[in-house]
Amino acid sequence: MNTSDDSLFESVDLGDETLPNRVGLAPMTRTSATADGRATAEMARYYAKFARGSFSFLITEGTYPDEAYSQGYDDQPGIANDDHVEAWRRVTDAVHDEGAPIFAQLMHAGALSQGNRYTDERLAPSAVRPKGEQLEMYGGSGEFPEPRAATADDIEDVIETFVAAAERAVEANFDGVEVHGANGYLLDQFLTTYTNERDDEYGGDVKNRIRLTAEVLEAVQAATPDEFVVGVRISQSKVNDPDYRWPGGEDDAAVVFETLSDAGADYLHVTEEDVTTPAFESGPTLTELANRYGDAPVIANGALEDPDAARATVAEGADLITLAKGALANPDWPQRVAEDRPLADFDFQRILQPDATIDESEVPEPADADD
Numbered sequence: 001m002n003t004s005d006d007s008l009f010e011s012v013d014l015g016d017e018t019l020p021n022r023v024g025l026a027p028m029t030r031t032s033a034t035a036d037g038r039a040t041a042e043m044a045r046y047y048a049k050f051a052r053g054s055f056s057f058l059i060t061e062g063t064y065p066d067e068a069y070s071q072g073y074d075d076q077p078g079i080a081n082d083d084h085v086e087a088w089r090r091v092t093d094a095v096h097d098e099g100a101p102i103f104a105q106l107m108h109a110g111a112l113s114q115g116n117r118y119t120d121e122r123l124a125p126s127a128v129r130p131k132g133e134q135l136e137m138y139g140g141s142g143e144f145p146e147p148r149a150a151t152a153d154d155i156e157d158v159i160e161t162f163v164a165a166a167e168r169a170v171e172a173n174f175d176g177v178e179v180h181g182a183n184g185y186l187l188d189q190f191l192t193t194y195t196n197e198r199d200d201e202y203g204g205d206v207k208n209r210i211r212l213t214a215e216v217l218e219a220v221q222a223a224t225p226d227e228f229v230v231g232v233r234i235s236q237s238k239v240n241d242p243d244y245r246w247p248g249g250e251d252d253a254a255v256v257f258e259t260l261s262d263a264g265a266d267y268l269h270v271t272e273e274d275v276t277t278p279a280f281e282s283g284p285t286l287t288e289l290a291n292r293y294g295d296a297p298v299i300a301n302g303a304l305e306d307p308d309a310a311r312a313t314v315a316e317g318a319d320l321i322t323l324a325k326g327a328l329a330n331p332d333w334p335q336r337v338a339e340d341r342p343l344a345d346f347d348f349q350r351i352l353q354p355d356a357t358i359d360e361s362e363v364p365e366p367a368d369a370d371d
């Protein structure tokens with residue numbers, strides 16, 4: 001195909017960046033950092049590979065912002081101290097050398113934390129034990145412990161924690177951050193009816209339940225330079241409850257996307273297991289709802305590795321799309337599609353079993369020996 005006729009290869013402005021195509025790398029936790037949360041040289045090569053394969057922007061795996069309650073997984077990277085900043089610099093340098101911007105995903109695991117070197121306590125909106133079981137792919141097993149309900153001071157600390165982490169992301173030469181408001185982690189626990197039993201301004205109706213995510217976004221925007229991109233990720237489904245849907249349907253979607261846009265989100269990253277399906281039983285997709293009610297570029301994610309599904313999602317209003325599993329199978333997906341070369345299927349067993357750590361076969365030979 002001639003890429004000049006292909007919507008996936010149109011350039012798009014995001015913040016100050018002009019991206020040469022619409023396809024980015026979705027955030028993927030690979031639990032391959034050092035035990036104290038430093039990104040490694042292997043991770044630098046892993047991320048650089050996607051930029052070399054023409055992904056036009058990269059979002060890192062969920063990265064914990066503080067040395068308190070936010071870490072979710074053993075060997076997850078952090079951006080909670082100066083050593084973390086130093087370690088991330090080699091990742092951002094390696095990716096920039098390949099010409100792509102990279103955003104750090106800031107993730108507070110809240111009640112879904114299943115590995116935290118700083119505390120055994122879990123923080124959550126309310127003392128509600130999460131549904132489901134810990135993820136084995138990240139070394140957990142059995143049910144989640146019951147978390148502690150956050151006090152008003154804890155909530156202030158959470159906001160400050162995101163701000164401080166975003167400031168460190170600037171120092172680490174990231175081009176932006178993505179506030180992780182999706183997939184069942186802390187901010188999504190506030191948005192979700194059954195994990196939020198609060199009766200203060202952070203609980204109750206959807207306006208209150210989305211408040212913390214909006215306050216985090218607003219504070220992070222205020223603390224970072226204008227050209228630094230501050231996006232947010234939102235989903236209905238969760239790692240521990242894939243079938244959850246916002247109980248207010250489209251009315252909830254309207255409040256969520258309006259509020260996050262008003263808070264200054266530079267993009268709205270919507271994700272579902274299959275984002276091409278209606279957000280509720282029938283009707284518009286989450287992409288369409290984000291477009292209808294939001295006022296920021298929309299990034300769509302979920303089951304878009306078929307180029308025609310990706311194009312259809314762009315046609316319904318996504319400015320950008322991201323790939324997770326499709327990118328693991330095809331680290332050069334945009335190049336392959338541009339050149340009309342066949343795509344490989346995702347092999348779960350090979351890549352994510354027995355655990356999600358980066359496999360040697362996924363990473364190119366070291367360019368130097370600084371491991």
Ligand SMILES: Cc1cc2nc3c(=O)[nH]c(=O)nc-3n(C[C@H](O)[C@H](O)[C@H](O)COP(=O)(O)O)c2cc1C
Nearest residue numbers: 026027028029061062271302303304323324325326
């Ligand atoms: C191994 C793995 C790790 C993931 N880790 C994260 C993460 O850290 N943060 C996040 O927001 N989503 C994470 N996800 C979800 C993906 O970003 C994406 O939403 C999901 O895989 C659906 O997209 P896909 O169909 O392109 O794979 C992860 C997915 C996989 C497969």
